[in-house]
Amino acid sequence: MENIIVRRAVREDCPRLLELIRELAHFEKAPHEVTVTPEHFTESGFGPHPVWWAFVVSVDGNIEGFALYYIRYSTWKGQRLYLEDIIVTEEMRGRGLGTILFDRLVAEMKEKGFKGMVWQVLDWNEPAIKFYKKYQASFDAGWINCSVENP
DSSP: OOOEEEEEOGGGHHHHHHHHHHHHHTTOGGGGGOOOHHHHHHHHHSSSSOEEEEEEEETTTTEEEEEEEEEETTTTTTEEEEEEEEEEEEEGTTTTHHHHHHHHHHHHHHHHSSEEEEEOOOOOOHHHHHHHHHOOOOOOOOOOOOOOOOO
């Protein structure tokens, strides 16, 4: 029987989280987009002023997935949990680990008194869309993602 544990990420998890981030980028056909350094990633989550938090799910002591979030402020709604990434390793998909992570995020949202949770999903990622529909997620049409890069 497998030992499945969900817990808050700790500093020592960062190298494994970066491996999973690269796996996600490869899945999303953008491996070249991962430019964060290990030092910046770790400092951003565990330095004196963290800007992200995460939960990891492990199977028999091996981290097989994580969900990373930060706090987003909506002038209309107030504080909301923003899910930046959720990933489960390819070999562990379909075993309920994503559900464990997502349920933990929902619990975190409620515990912290956030007014909701928001995230993005690629329009071609049908398995993820199907997963989110199980939670009665709403999908916003008419919004365009925008960004500015600092070269």
